[in-house]
Amino acid sequence: MYSFDELKKYCSEIGCSYKENEPMRDYTTFRIGGPADILAVPDTADKAAELIKYAARNGIDYYILGKGSNVLVSDTGIRGLVVLTSSLEGIEYDGDTITCLSGTPLIRLCMSALESSLTGLEFAYGIPGSAGGAAYMNAGAYGGEMKDVIVSCNHIDKSGNTGSFNADELGLGYRRSVYCENGFFITSVTLKLNKGNPAEIREKMDDLLSRRKDKQPLDYPSAGSTFKRPQGNYAGALIEQCGLKGFSVGGAQVSEKHAGFVINKGGATAKDVMALVDSVRETVFKETGYDLEPEIKFIG
Numbered sequence: 487m488y489s490f491d492e493l494k495k496y497c498s499e500i501g502c503s504y505k506e507n508e509p510m511r512d513y514t515t516f517r518i519g520g521p522a523d524i525l526a527v528p529d530t531a532d533k534a535a536e537l538i539k540y541a542a543r544n545g546i547d548y549y550i551l552g553k554g555s556n557v558l559v560s561d562t563g564i565r566g567l568v569v570l571t572s573s574l575e576g577i578e579y580d581g582d583t584i585t586c587l588s589g590t591p592l593i594r595l596c597m598s599a600l601e602s603s604l605t606g607l608e609f610a611y612g613i614p615g616s617a618g619g620a621a622y623m624n625a626g627a628y629g630g631e632m633k634d635v636i637v638s639c640n641h642i643d644k645s646g647n648t649g650s651f652n653a654d655e656l657g658l659g660y661r662r663s664v665y666c667e668n669g670f671f672i673t674s675v676t677l678k679l680n681k682g683n684p685a686e687i688r689e690k691m692d693d694l695l696s697r698r699k700d701k702q703p704l705d706y707p708s709a710g711s712t713f714k715r716p717q718g719n720y721a722g723a724l725i726e727q728c729g730l731k732g733f734s735v736g737g738a739q740v741s742e743k744h745a746g747f748v749i750n751k752g753g754a755t756a757k758d759v760m761a762l763v764d765s766v767r768e769t770v771f772k773e774t775g776y777d778l779e780p781e782i783k784f785i786g
Contacts, residue, residue, distance in 0.1 A: 490506070490523055490524055492544075493524055493540070493544075493546065493567065494506065494524065496540055497524075497526055497537070500533055500536050500537075501533065502526050502527065502528045502529075502533045502536075502537060503526070503527045503529075503573075504524055504525060504526040504527065505524075505525045505527075506523070506524060506525075507521040507522070507523065508521055508522050508525040508568075509521050509563075510522055510525075510554075510559040510563060510564060510568070510786075511559075513525075513551060513554045513570065514554035514555075514557055514558075514559055514709070515553070515554055515555045515614055515707060515708065515709060515710070516554075516557070516558055516559075516707050516708060516709045516750055516754075516759070517707040517750055518558060518559060518561075518707075518750060518754060518755065518756050518759065519558075519559025519560065519561070519563065519564075519756065519785075519786070520559065520560060520561050520562045520563030520564075520786070521563040521564075522563055522564040522566075522567075522568040523563075523564070523565055523566055523567065524566075524567050524568070525568045525570060526567060526568070526569050526570065527569075527570045527572060527573050528569065528573065528574065529573040529574065530574070531574065531587075531640075531642070531648070531673040531674070534569060534571075534574070534642060534671060534673065535642045535646050535647075535648060536646070537567070537569055538569070538642050538644070538645075538646040538671060539645065539646030540646075541566075541567055542644060542645050542646055546566050546567050547565060547566030547567070548566055548567040548568070548569055549564055549566070549567070549568050549569070549785060550568075550569050550571065550618075550671050550672075551568055551569070551570050551571065552570075552571045552572075552588065552589060552615060552616035552618050552619035552622075553572075553591065553614060553615045553616045553619060555613075555614045555615040555619065555709065555710055556615065556619065556623060556709055556710055556781065556782055556783060557709060557782060557783045557784075557785055558709060558756055558759055558760070558782050558783070558784050558785070559756060559785045559786050560756050560784075560785065560786030561755050561756045561757055562786060563786055564785060564786040565786070569671065570589075571587075571588050571589035571616060571618055572589045572616075573589060574587040574588050574589035574590075574618075574673065575587050575589045575590045575591075575594075576590065577590060577594075577595065577598050579602060582604055582678065582679050582680060582681060583637065583676060583677070583678050583679075584598075584599065584604070584676070584677045584679065585674055585675070585676045585677075586617045586674065586675055586677075587617070587618075587673065587674050588616060588617055588618025588619075588621075588671075588672045588673050588674055588675065589616050589617075589618065590616060590617045591615075591616055591617075592610045592611075592613050592614075592615050592616065592617060592620055592625075593611065593612070593613075593614075595607065595610070595617055596608070596610055596611040596691065599679055599687075600684060600687050600688060600691065603681060603682055603683070603684045603687070604679035604680065604681065604682060604687075605679060605680050605681070605682030605683075605686075605687050606630075606634065606635050606677075606678075606679040606680055606682075607630075607635060607677070607679060608630070608687060608690040608691050608694060609626065609627050609628050609629065609630025609631075609694065610625060610627070610630070610632070611691040611694055611695055612627075612694060612695045612698045613625055613627060613710075614710070617675045618672040618673075618674075618675060620632050620675075621636060621639050621656075621663060621665070621672055621675045622663055622665045622666065622672060623661050623662070623663070623666075624658045624659065624660070624661060624662060624663050625661075626661075627694070628694050628697070631658070632658065633653070633656075633658035633659075635677045635678060635679060636653055636656065636658065636675065636676070636677055636678075637652070637653055637676040637677060637678045638650055638651060638652045638653060638656075638675075638676045639651055639656060639665075639672050639674070639675050639676070640672070640673045640674045640675075640676075641665070641670040641671055641672050641673060642670060642671040642673060643668070643670050644668075644669055644670065648673075649670075651664065660714065660715070661714055661781055701743070701744055702743070702744050702747065703741040703742075703743040703744055703747050703749050706741070706749035706750060706751065707749065707750040708741070708747050708748060708749045708750065709748075709782040710747070710781070710782075711746050711747065711781050712746060712747060712748045712763065712766075712780065712781060712782060713725075713746065713778040713779060713780055713781055714778075714779045714780070714781045716776045716777075716778060716779075719776060720746070721745075721746045721778055722744055722745040722746030722747075723745075724770050724774050724776055724778070725740060725745035725746065725766055725770060725778075726745040727773075727774065728769050728770055728773050728774065730745060730766055730769060730770075731745045733762070733765070733766070734751070734762070735758045735759075735761045735762040735765065736753070736754060736755060736757075736758030736761075737750060737751050737752050737753040737754030737755065737758055738750060738751070738754040738755075738758035738759045738761075738762045739751045739754075739762070740762065740766065748762055748763065748766075756786075760784070763780060766778070
C-alpha cells in the first residue's frame with residue numbers, strides 16, 4: 487500500500503498545506519463525515535496540478551471538494567487524498583466579463599458583481615457553494631442557471647494537464663456538466679454578465695434571499711435540495727403528498743419547513759441520511775410512481 491508519509495513530504499516540498507486524518511464534517515454543510523487520510527489545500531492552480539500529477543503517478547485516489555454544500559461523506563471518511571479548493575479564491579474583471587478562481591464563494595462573487603453594477607447572477611445569491619461547484623453542478627434557482635452566464639472553464643485533467651472548455655463543450659444541463667462524468671478539477675470559471683442598475687440588482691438579490699429564508703430550513707445543516715426535480719413535478723411536493731414531512735431516521739429528518747430538504751437535526755450520521763433517503767425514495771415510488779434521483783453526491 488502506498489505510504490502517505492511520502493505524499494505529506496511531497497505536499498511540503500511544493501509548499502502546499504495539508505492535514506492528516508481530518509474530519510470531513512468540518513468541511514461539509516451537512517456537518518457529517520469521517521476523516522480524510524490527507525486533506526491538501528493548494529493556494530494556486532499550479533500546486534493543484536502538481537498534486538493531481540503526483541496522485542496519478544502513484545495510484546492515489548483523490549477527490550475535489552469546494553464548499554461541501556452538495557455532498558454527503560461516509561462516516562468512515564475518505565481514503566486517499568482530498569484536494570480542497572477554498573484557498574483558490576480571486577476575481578478579475580474585463581468589462582462585463584468576470585473570471586474567478588474555483589474556490590471563490592458564490593456569495594462573494596454575487597456581491598462583487600453588484601459592486602460592479604453587473605446583472606445576471608442574482609439567482610445565485612444565497613446558494614452556499616463555490617464558483618467551481620456551481621459550474622460543476624450547473625447550479626440554479628428562481629429561473630436562473632449557471633449555463634445562462636458561463637463562457638468557459640479552465641481545468642486540470644486526471645493526468646494533471648491543464649485545459650479549458652468553452653460553453654458549448656461544457657454539456658450544461660439540469661444539475662450536470664461534463665465535469666460530472668470526466669472528474670476534471672475546475673480551476674477557474676469565466677462568466678459574461680450585463681450592465682445593470684445597482685439598486686435593482688440589490689433589490690432582486692434581497693428578494694431572492696428573503697424567499698430562501700422563508701421557504702428553506704437554513705437554520706439546520708443540510709446539503710441543500712436532496713433530490714433532483716422530477717419531470718412534471720417537484721420532489722418536495724411529492725414527499726409532502728406522501729406524508730413524510732418530519733419523518734426521521736436517527737438524527738436525520740425530512741424538513742418540516744420544506745420536504746425537499748433532508749436536515750441534520752443533531753448528531754446525524756451518513757448512515758442515518760442514507761437510510762432516510764432510501765426510505766423516502768421507496769415510499770414516493772410506491773405511492774406516486776416517481777423515482778426520485780438524489781441531487782447530493784455520496785463520497786467515501
